[in-house]
Amino acid sequence: MTITPAAVADPAAVDLTNCDREPIHIPGAILPHGAMLVIDLATWNIVQAAGDSVGLLGRPLDTLVGAQADNLFSAEQMDKLRALIADNDLIKPRHLLNPFLRVSDDRPLDASVHKTDGLLVIEVEQADPADVHAQNPLGCVQEMLHGLDAIPTLDGFCQAAAQRVKQITGYDRVMVYRFLEDGAGWVFAESREERLEPFLDLHYPASDIPKQARALYLQNWLRLITQVDYEPARLVPTDNPVTGKPLDMSQALLRDVSPIHREYLRNMGVDASMSISIIREGKLWGLFACHHYSPRRLPRHLRAVCELFGSMFSLQLEARERAEQFEARLASRKVLQQLMHNLADDEDYGQGLIRNTPNLLDYIQAGGRSLRETDPGGVAVRVNNAITSLGRTPTDDQIAALTDWLTQKIEDSGDGIFVTDRLGEEWPEAKAYEDVASGLLAVSVSRDPRDFILWFRPEVVENVNWGGNPTKPVEVGPNGIRLTPRKSFEVWTETVRGRATPWNLADKDAAFDLRVSLLDVVLRRIEVANRERERAYQQERLLMAELDHRVKNTLANISALISQTSRSAHSLTDFATGLNRRIQSMAKAHSLLTKSRWEGVNLLNLIREEIDHFNSGDAGMTMVGGPDVLLAPKAALSLSLALHELTTNAAKYGALSVHSGRLSLRWQLTAEGGLALEWRETGGPAVQEPKRRGFGTTLIQRALSMETGGRSEVRFEPGGVACDIFLPPAAIARASGYPVEPVAEKAPPPAPPQPELARRILVVEDSSLVIMTMEGVMEDLGWEMVGPATRVDRALELAASEDVDAALLDVNLDGEMSWDIARILRERKIPFVFTTGYDGSTVLPDDLADVTILSKPFTGEDIERQLRLLL
Structure with missing residues (x-):
């Protein structure tokens, strides 16, 4: 291989990687022990020839080139070639x-034929x-293969094959x-x-076998060098006259060997060699490398045995590894199935x-050969920026930075998986x-x-033995500008750091299976979440519509209350008081409905909300009871x-206006499933039937009838007001039928006046x-208001510093809670x-759940x- 002057000027540019550019497929020569004929299939002319044509074919090269093939071969041989x-x-x-292809009776020949660029190449x-x-x-091949498949370990399998x-x-x-892998x-x-x-x-560096040599090992199962020191037999002519370029000898068995490789073998002391490719799944797994320390030519039939x-x-190696992968995948699939089952909830x-x-470390073993043989490795999961880990892993910050880098790295790879046994180098x-x-x-x-x-x-810190220093640069030889391979093959030990036990194919397959399964889980959860969001959106729309409906109905009722209250009021004060109390009554009923999610209101609770308001010191005793x-x-x-209306009237004019008064309020279920309620007042001031029915009486008598389909009757008897109310079955959401025991509530006697x-x-x-x-x-009480505080920060300041007797706290101050x-x-x-306005049971924290709420x-x-009760 010729090196350029620039490479000589820069010794750092000269190393065995330069061999990757050597055109070894067009050497223009063959091994001298054979002969080659190149025939133009269009004319059947012999257009190139090389090698020992006299010894093997009985014809010198100059008589072969340009001759017709049928001048060399018999008619029978030509027919067989054409077929x-x-x-x-x-x-x-x-x-x-x-x-x-026997051309003489005393010289048996082996021959091989192949085509390239429309030419027929015959090697003899x-x-x-x-x-x-x-x-x-x-039979020889069968003997060599016998029993190999029964050897359990890979190294034993390969050792037996080398021996055979x-x-x-x-x-x-x-x-x-x-x-x-490197x-x-x-x-x-x-x-x-x-x-x-x-x-x-x-170990030997990758540069010892250049890339183009490995490519040819994939094309040719076998390569032979009979003697390192030989004179190549040149093709005549050098360029093919049909194509006008050098003959492509990629498939030629007699192809001349690179002088660099021969020098490499010579430096190792090897005189003859043969290599047999080991190919797994279309990739070069390795070689049978055969060395001999004297010249050796292996006959073609024996090379055919070795090739087969x-x-x-x-095939056996591939089958063995596939079986191991299949067993490993079956085992991992069982663990994966359990993993996915556990994720369901x-x-x-x-x-x-x-x-x-099981967990992820049970699924893929992260431990490996190490000084810490019990080190199980580690695993981490980053989901929605939350990191969970198990075993020995980097810190959360380091994992976050690593995943940020991986995001781009994996996007470039496209398969969602990244594997390395030397992360620090990547x-x-x-x-x-x-x-x-x-x-x-x-x-991912x-x-x-x-x-x-x-x-x-x-x-995994380990010592690797190299056949010579893998990093030592080669030297420029003395015979022109030529690359000289390294001469030293003495064992050179290197301590390797920053490497882990490599991940095998089963690990990668398991990772792929997990990714597919998890993507399915994630997509299903996204789909469920989308359905839930859509359902929540539709429910929100319905709730907003219902809220709008109820608010408008409430406002309409309030508007009607204002109108009707104004008709019966004798003064502005009377109007304001009556309206306020009626709105309060509606608010209490709304609160009770909200607590029950608008399923209904317990009748006893509704009654207590009304009559408890009037249990002042001067109030009479009430009796309530029913199912x-x-x-x-x-x-x-x-x-x-x-x-x-009944309670307000009783508190102003009837039984609840004096201490001696009595109120009995009882109810029962009718045979039809409706409700009958009796209101009876006794012991109060004398009662006279009013000359004009006011809004309260009208509300009692008509509202129940129009709103529920029920009826009511108010009577002004001398002993007190009586009212009978009947509600139809449709007004009852649920009834147990069990009576609530009558309860008498007696207000305490009036306390002596205090300053x-x-x-x-x-x-x-x-x-x-x-x-x-x-x-x-x-102002009416002659008390002092501290504040008011409209923001939480100001309220905190006043609560901590001011001397106050009591406090009224709004729960929500512009979105901030007052806890x-x-x-x-x-x-x-x-x-x-x-x-x-909140329901206290839904918003108060546990430590404040006992605090009274003024709704x-x-x-x-x-x-x-409420303030007087506090004080």
Whole structure:
């Protein structure tokens, strides 16, 4: 191989990788022990010839070139050649058995034919019919293969194969030379003469066998060098006259060998060699490398035996590895099935893959050969930027940075899987934790955001024995500008760091299976989530429509209340008080309905909401009782207004206006499934039937009838007001039939009057109208309002620093909750209530669940009464 002057000027540019550019497929010469004829199939003229044509064919080269092929071959031989060409593409050489091309009775020949560029190439060698294997080459192959498939281990399988090749061929040394992923070679098995130094387990750099040589090993199962020191037999003429270019000898068996390779062998002390390709799944797995330390020519029939053995050995190797992969995949599939089963109920599949049994380390073994032989390796899962890990892994920050890098790396690869046993060489930042993660098997299980599963293998520090220094540059030779291969093949030991035990094909297959399964899980969950979002959206639309409907109905009812209350009011004060109380009654019924999710309202609770409001010190005693009944929402709202009117009237004019008064309120289920309710007042002031029916009486008598289909009757008897209310079965949402025991509630006797104390009340509220109502209450009572605080930060400041007697706290201040304010007040032992439109049971935190709630809307009277209870 010629080196350019620029390469000589720069010695760093000269190394064995320059051999990758050597055109070894067009050497223009053949090995001298054979002969080659190149025939133009269009004319059957011999257009090129080379080699020992006199010794083998009995004709000198100059008489062959330009001659017709039928001048050399018999008519029978020409017919057979034409038939062979017609029936076969002859891309690969076809061996023609002796005596097909015998040109003289005393010289048996072996021949091979193939086609290239529309030319027929015939290669001729001397045959050796006396060889013991020449008569039965197939039996020889069978003997070589016998029992190989029963050897359980791969190294044993390869060792036995090397021994059998040596036994048949007679070479001094036969090695199984295996190619590693980085292209370097490894003597995996060896059979040798005892006098020879062993090469077993030595490594050789990838540059020792150039890329184009490996490509030809894929095309030709066998290559032969009978003697390293030979003079190549040049083709005559050099360029093919038909194509006008050098003859492509990629398939030629007698192709001349690169002078660099011959010098390489010479430096090793080898005088003859043969290589047999080992091909697995279309890729060059390795070679049978045969060395002899004196000239040796192997007959063509024996080379055919070796070629067939190499092919059969490759098939057995592939079958063996496929069987191992199949068994490993079956085992991993069982674990995968259990993994997926366990994920069925896991919302966070990242956590589920780690904490369940089996887990990801059971699925793919991350441990490897290491100084820490018990080191199981580690695995990490990144889902929605949350990282979960198991075993020995980098830190969360390091994993986050690694996955950011992997996002681009995996997008470029396109298959969602990244594998390396030397992460620090791929990504220098990983050198910081190569003791934990020199090996990485990464699987992407989503696209946006990137979710990853990452298995980490620790660094394996080991000594590698090389056949000579793999990094030593070659030298320029003395005979012109020629590349000289390295001369030293003494064992050179290198300590290798930053490498992990390589991931095998079963690991990669398992990772692929997991990715497919998880993508299916993720996609199904996305689909479910989309359906849930759509359902939630439709439900939200329905709820908004329902809310709009109810708000408008409520506003319509309030508008009607305003109108009707104004008709019966005798003064502005009377109007405001009546309207306020009626709105309060509706609000209480709404609160009860909200607590039940608008399923209905318990009748007893509805009654208590109304009558408890009037249990002041001067109130009379009430008796309530009846079965457990749940009213339908519409009936509950209507009945609440009716009960409000009855209770308000009793508190102003009837039994609840004096301490001696009595109120009995009982109900029972009718035979038809409806409800009968009796209101009876006794012991109060004398009652006279009013001359004009007011809005309250009209509401009681007509609203129930129109809203529920029921009926009611109000009577003004001398002993007190009586009212009978009947509700149809449709007004009952649910009834147990079991009566609620009558309960008598007696208000305490009036307490002696106490002198009024000036109080300081902290007000935390963000509604200006509510603040004005509270301010009016404070002015009427002669108390001082502290604040008001409309923001949480201001409220916290006042709660911590001001001397107050009690506090009114709005739950929600412009989106911020007032829990921290309440906790400060509780710590200072200052009583307080929450004011809110929320249902307290749904919003209060556990530590504040016992705090009293003053529900909005409320009146000034409600504020005063609640404050007095606090104080």
